[in-house]
Amino acid sequence: MNEVAADWQEAVRRFGGLLGQLRVEAGLTVRELAAAIGVAPATVSKTENGGHAKPQDFYVVRQWVTACAQRVDVHGGSFSIPVALGWWREEHAQLENLHKELSLRPLRSELAAPTAPTTGPSHEHDRYQVPFEVLHQKAVDHLADRSPHVRMAALRTLGDLGDKYHEKRQRIVDELCDYLRIPPDTSDAGEDQVRRTAQMVLAARLRPERGDGATATNPAFWPDMDVDLKRAFLSDVYFNGCEFRRADFDEAQFEGEAHFDGARFVGEARFVGAVFLGYEVSFQSARFEAVSWFRWVAFHGYAYFQGSYFGFNAEFSRSQFSDDAFFDHMTVRNYAWFTHAVFHGSVTFQHARVEGATFWLDSFRAGADFRWAQFASPPKIGECEAVGQAERHWPDNWVELTAEDACGFVDSWPVGWAAVVEEADAAEIRARWESRS
Incomplete structure (x- = not known):
């Protein structure tokens, strides 16, 4: 047995013995510890006896130490987990270095040839790094x-x-x-x-965490990433402040809250058929710089789009808003589509700035507020309905036309239901009624 192998066997026995001593001092049986950290009892015994052919992964060691610390804490002891984990990590790193040297020792003759000089400090173990694959x-x-x-x-x-x-x-x-x-x-x-x-x-x-000058300050930021989460199952999503080159969330299912506040979508953003099942979904101040799709989306909670920016279009056709929806201060550089959309709760577009918009066969079941919204061209509307007596504020050229307002010309409209039409259409309906009377 060579010297490195002997050192490895001694180190792994010592390491396992210390873990076993920690378990005993915490008052845990082998089975109790195994259940607490999610491994088999045989794995615990093998670790304590130094029977592993390679170092046990550190996540197992971390859970081991944490479980023992929690057991000690229950019985009134004192145990500094951060300090303990720091010590165990150092010991584990020594094991890994020994194992790496043992595993790669036969290759040293092949690596003995001269190598090109490198800048910066040189360490012996750098020559034996484990490959990425x-x-x-x-x-x-x-x-x-x-x-x-x-x-x-x-x-x-x-x-x-x-x-x-x-x-x-x-x-x-x-x-x-x-x-x-x-x-x-x-x-x-x-x-x-x-x-x-x-x-x-x-x-x-x-998440770039851009500071002044739009420079990314997060050292862990990965730029220019495409994210394909089509038909994904997500729970309590916090993508606020994230940056996507291309994002596909088609038919994704969002459990819990979903936050995309301040997110930036550089390329196409797709949410077609997505389902938001939580209390709220928020895209406040999000930037959609290319084509974006929110068609056939089901919003089961509050929907927040305040301050959002759509550099091309805003497509919400056939979407269902089960609770209140907020589009205040939204900016749409091209066109907004809300055809066949259903708003079960109140919807507000206060101070929105939109080039053009179409609302066709939409249903407004509660309040609607378009005060101070600016449209470069009058928003188109057709065959929309407004239900109930909630307070509503429409764009300048829209009016609600009930059966009574139409002077009885349309007698099939339900009670409490009104058609939302352009003023010219309302005038035409009234003129047709007057011509019959």
Whole structure:
């Protein structure tokens, strides 16, 4: 046995023995600890006896130490988790370095040839770095692990790999999105937290945190990323301040709240057929610089689009707004479409600035407020309905025409229902009635 191998075996036995001592001092049995950290009892025993052929992943060590600390805390002890984790991480790093040296030792003769000089400090272990594909495959394999802790650690590892290997970032973004498109396992109690971790890893890399001069100040920002979350299953999304080159959320299902405040969509943004099931969805001050689609979207809670900017169009045709919708101070540089949209709650467009808009076969079931809205050309309207007696403020050329207002010309309109028509149409209907009387 060579010297490195002997050092490795001694180090792994010592490391496992210390973990075993920690478990005993915390008063946990092997089975209790295994259940707490989501591994098999055999894995705990093997770790404590130094039986692993390679270092146990640090996420297991982290959960091990945390579980012991929580047990000690319940019984009135004192335990500094940050200090403890820092010590264990240092010990674990020494194990990994030894294992790396042992694994790559046969290759040293091949690497002994002279190499080109490099700038900056040189370290012996830099010559034996584990390739990206090895680390990446290990993380991807762990995404199928039964333990939610393992899956969360694997997702974070993918993010860390993208931080280091810039040319691999789009690939990693695609893999994070792939995971979120997999239907959640409702029988797994930890699945929801794992999916939130995937969303947080993704959002943290898409958020530039631009300061003065529009310069990105977030060192972890990955620019120019395409995000494909078509038919994804998302929960409590916080993409506020994120930047997307192209974003596809078609038919995505959003559980809980969804926040895109201040987000920037540089290329096409698609939300066709998306379902927002939470209390609110917010796109306040979001920027859509290219084509955007919100067709056939179901908003089950409040919808906030105040201050949003649409550089090309705003397409909300056939969408359903189950609660109040807010489009105040919205800017649309081209055209806004709301054909067949249904507003079950109040809708406001105060101070909106729109080049042109069409409302066709829309249904306003509560209040509507277009005060101070500016349209470069009068908004088109056709066969829209207004229901109930809620307070409504229409654009200058719109009027509500009830059966009574039409002097009985249309006797099939339900009670409490009015047609929303342009003034010219209302005048024509009244003139036709007068010509018959």
